[in-house]
Amino acid sequence: MKILRLREGFTLVELMVVVAIIGILSAVAIPNFKKYQAKSKTSEAKLHLSAIYTAEQAFASDYDVYATCLTSMGYNPTDEAAQRYYMTGYTSGSDATGAAIAVTNGASCPNYAAANAQFPAGKKIGNAAAIATLAGTGLPTLTASETGFRAGAAGFIVGNFATVGTCDTWSIDNLKRLIHIRPGY
Numbered sequence: 049m050k051i052l053r054l055r056e057g058f059t060l061v062e063l064m065v066v067v068a069i070i071g072i073l074s075a076v077a078i079p080n081f082k083k084y085q086a087k088s089k090t091s092e093a094k095l096h097l098s099a100i101y102t103a104e105q106a107f108a109s110d111y112d113v114y115a116t117c118l119t120s121m122g123y124n125p126t127d128e129a130a131q132r133y134y135m136t137g138y139t140s141g142s143d144a145t146g147a148a149i150a151v152t153n154g155a156s157c158p159n160y161a162a163a164n165a166q167f168p169a170g171k172k173i174g175n176a177a178a179i180a181t182l183a184g185t186g187l188p189t190l191t192a193s194e195t196g197f198r199a200g201a202a203g204f205i206v207g208n209f210a211t212v213g214t215c216d217t218w219s220i221d222n223l224k225r226l227i228h229i230r231p232g233y
Contacts, residue, residue, distance in 0.1 A: 092134055116147075
């Protein structure tokens with residue numbers, strides 16, 4: 049009596065076809081995934097700009113002026129800097145008129161000071177020199193005055209940072225216009 053054994057398993061050709069199919073699918077999917085991942089990081093900029101908008105509107109309703117003293121307004125994300133991709137706030141400049149009006153109306157609002165108006169990002173994709181460049185040139189010209197404001201967010205969220213042109217930049221104004229100034233992905 050002869051016992052027949054069943055041969056089970058896959059041939060080498062079948063395994064190589066499966067590996068080739070997986071390779072093709074991953075070659076198509078990974079670049080798209082990276083782009084979607086970068087787009088999801090932009091929600092951080094939108095969230096922080098919305099918080100700045102809310103703080104500015106509340107401050108203006110109390111003191112009849114927009115200003116750059118965000119810490120006095122209640123917007124201060126310095127504790128979470130290590131987890132942020134985006135620098136937020138205003139570029140350096142004078143806010144003497146707005147600050148004087150706010151102080152006259154009872155607010156504690158120092159004239160423009162970077163510690164009150166710019167909040168750096170600690171998390172980054174890239175090197176430290178690139179994120180330092182962001183502080184100087186990443187944010188667009190942003191202002192606050194008696195009649196309006198324009199705040200911004202800028203961050204490196206993908207790629208190689210040989211130039212600041214790869215910086216993803218957003219702004220919001222007193223009319224709640226959220227503008228994607230420079231896509232960085």
